[in-house]
Amino acid sequence: MLGANSYGKSGIRLVQVSRHGDRHDVQDLAVSVRLEGDFGAAHLAGDNAAVLPTDTMKNTVYAMAAERSLEPIEAFALRLARHFVETHAPVSLARVEIAERPWERIEAGGRPHGSAFRRPGGEARLAAATCGRAESGEASIEAGLGDLVILKTARSGFSGFARDRFTTLRDTDDRLLATALRAIWTYECDAADLSFAALRAGIRQTLLETFAEHESRSVQHTLYAMGEAVLERHAEVREIRLTMPNKHHLPVDLSPFGISNANAVFVATEEPYGLIEAAVHRTAPPARS
Amino acid sequence: MLGANSYGKSGIRLVQVSRHGDRHDVQDLAVSVRLEGDFGAAHLAGDNAAVLPTDTMKNTVYAMAAERSLEPIEAFALRLARHFVETHAPVSLARVEIAERPWERIEAGGRPHGSAFRRPGGEARLAAATCGRAESGEASIEAGLGDLVILKTARSGFSGFARDRFTTLRDTDDRLLATALRAIWTYECDAADLSFAALRAGIRQTLLETFAEHESRSVQHTLYAMGEAVLERHAEVREIRLTMPNKHHLPVDLSPFGISNANAVFVATEEPYGLIEAAVHRTAPPARS
């Protein structure tokens, strides 16, 4: 029997340029569309009558991008998801995910340039909208950020942990803590007219400040503090999920060379890595989890 | 409030060499461990008493690898998962995932060499074990394969699909179909003493043959046929999930140069790509899904 199934288009790369005289704005997105619904006949009988081609999804993204600004990306994701459930009867659920890579203006002659840009790299702004069938009108909006690489060189320890015969790690009250943060938060249900860009900036700042200031006793400890601070300061957020790989920085043993290493020289390693994940939500657990 | 959470170690790279005189065997694994359980105090209060360090997980993998052969990887995953639930009271669930990259013997002097190997690249063998608390003894064993890149140049079309104002794709009864297959199957509950290596080889062959022979009317159509064939031929499998990104190969339009392209010259593209996913299971749906 056919179980859970979905199909869609990923990696739709889209750049929109908005021109206001000499001042241009750029948005650079990667969009993915995923549909669930009544697609059994395609799987079982090769009957494609209900299957909107993924090529059409791509065309739809470009065509709808021509209509108006893509800012904020949460609203663009919602427009797209709504489109697919409203126009195609077999679709029971549409999910649209967007990753935006920001461009910053180049400074030239002491001023931000109107039409030249630099990509800071790394960090992505994320948004997702999930819509059920048109009649119910239910929709969920998520926002987030990914690949936000952060490091603290103070206020981080790890001690008093469980030990067994395979434990060689020692307690430390001073270690480097680095991660590539991925945070995805879900807005309360009536989210469609929120100020997404301002909220994103505020939540990002809350995450960064809490990371910086926290007296960390473990990755878990700091992760939870970050999530808790977001829920405390941003009433629009119902739940936040945080993923924090532990990008280990190990002090180098220089004693064979008669050199002491006072927590100053580290080797950065990629593998293996700790991986810490948790959701933090308001007291009433969200319906979806 | 703290919601779903877990932590663990990923990217534990492990190579085991077994020596039988001049004939050596090599296994090359990447292991990840993930634990769920009673870790609220670590998150909320910075109390690490229940937290087994991820560094210890890594040590455990290497130490247990020294005890005996890692073949089959399904059994090694199960031993590891059992170890964590049985030895650490706060752990309510342990999941161990293994990706094996095979090495093949180099042919030298017309014979497979005893101690020199070539890595064919690409394809990975996957296994996972999930164990609940020790007392219940419940465990789930999955196996699979990933990054199996396959292509068919005949018996593949896509026509009769849904159309809307953004549809420009035309019906075709002769297109290239290529994908990077990921297949994960779940064994029936009493799986611990199955012949995992033989089963994997058989299921892989079923997947490949069905892909090759199928008269494909869509990716969905072929995906389902592949899953159905596995369930029909391999009674030990309860459910299989298949992920098939559509690696598009587009015929090049050579008409501007007065050259006809009789479905012979294609451009291979990476982005955007269709993404088709489905699970196929026996009539009684599996409890977990």
Add this chain to the structure above:
Amino acid sequence: MLGANSYGKSGIRLVQVSRHGDRHDVQDLAVSVRLEGDFGAAHLAGDNAAVLPTDTMKNTVYAMAAERSLEPIEAFALRLARHFVETHAPVSLARVEIAERPWERIEAGGRPHGSAFRRPGGEARLAAATCGRAESGEASIEAGLGDLVILKTARSGFSGFARDRFTTLRDTDDRLLATALRAIWTYECDAADLSFAALRAGIRQTLLETFAEHESRSVQHTLYAMGEAVLERHAEVREIRLTMPNKHHLPVDLSPFGISNANAVFVATEEPYGLIEAAVHRTAPPARS
């Protein structure tokens, strides 16, 4: 002043399907074209009259691919390079590089399938042709292979090396030796009608066998033996350049757990890595080096 300069197109992905009844053949190439010549006006004055667009290079590759088989890739590279020097007067040198990723037939019903393929991954076949101006007719043909990952678990040591105050490495007469081999060889000048495919297969086998059999005292030692063997057995080869990153496999210290590790359990690391490179050529040094 303008110094050395070139321009071209890279990443031209090309798949050619040849159909012989039910038996199809597939070739999967990535082509790059690079031109040198009299392009000063474009740089200094923005005068593009001598600049053939890189988009045209791409079109040329696809159009010339429609004419005939792409096998062997050395000949296709040469045809392309010749085309650019012969048809565009400003071009003084054209270099075409090709990387081929092989597809193997899927076995179905005990036989290689006619139109279904599996990509073994990893290894690439490389070819390059460099042509000077048409009148001189000089051309150089290179072939090679890349990403050939190989490992030997016996007959490899490293001892008696130079030591200074920063040396902690110990002598060993039994270590794992692994590399991702890249080998590029240059054929003798009158190369255009060689049996490139057979030569490539033979040279690859010489490299693999020598790696397998060699009593290795260092990466350098084995690298040179491999290059020397190619020159000894394949008179058509004028020079070979080998690049062998040392993919370190370090024995895990299990003594803290009371477990001995008899050279059986290793951690595979990616960084840092040794990198060994050398060219081996016939006694009369090649003109180009």
Add this chain to the structure above:
Amino acid sequence: MLGANSYGKSGIRLVQVSRHGDRHDVQDLAVSVRLEGDFGAAHLAGDNAAVLPTDTMKNTVYAMAAERSLEPIEAFALRLARHFVETHAPVSLARVEIAERPWERIEAGGRPHGSAFRRPGGEARLAAATCGRAESGEASIEAGLGDLVILKTARSGFSGFARDRFTTLRDTDDRLLATALRAIWTYECDAADLSFAALRAGIRQTLLETFAEHESRSVQHTLYAMGEAVLERHAEVREIRLTMPNKHHLPVDLSPFGISNANAVFVATEEPYGLIEAAVHRTAPPARS
């Protein structure tokens, strides 16, 4: 016969933390070392007496990093390269390359935090030092930057180019121009006591401003203008080499949907890509090229 050869260690990942009370500084480097010299005996006879292990190179980097600040990286590269030629007689040439990934301070409470950092991603600062044998004392210092992704949405065209039967590209006077700039410049010989950090910042600004302001008639045209501006404004630079892949942004054809696309919606593509490279140097050509 053994031809050109070298060996070394790559991917040495090094993080140095300097602590000044509550204010910490972080430097994050990847170092590679490459030696040339009298290593024939290792290749031909397996005699390692002249071979300093690459493991020792790694240790040396960490040990010398403990002595003092790594800023500027040009000086650290030079110290390391000098060390190897001065302390090991067989070494005739040592080259050390460094890629620095910058960390920026997190803003917290309106102020840059003393010990919490964010990695902006993308751009790398590059440095290299090449030293010959100790007696001659000759050294070359290069600096540069890589992965600097830039885009201009105005003042960029491409027209009047050469055409042949495979040309379909049309003239345009308004296209997007994007690249991932790599620029490496060589300092004049007496470079050891330059203000490397200030020079790097100035040269980077010259490159960015020229890119932004230039009335571009091709990538070549803008590349040359950028190199020329660096030589004009920075007398310390002897030569600069620029690599500019053309990251194509193609306007999407929305006419099938009755939508006009006034140069507003683009698809960003990765393959194929144009690749433009050139060196620009002072009138007297540099000795090395």
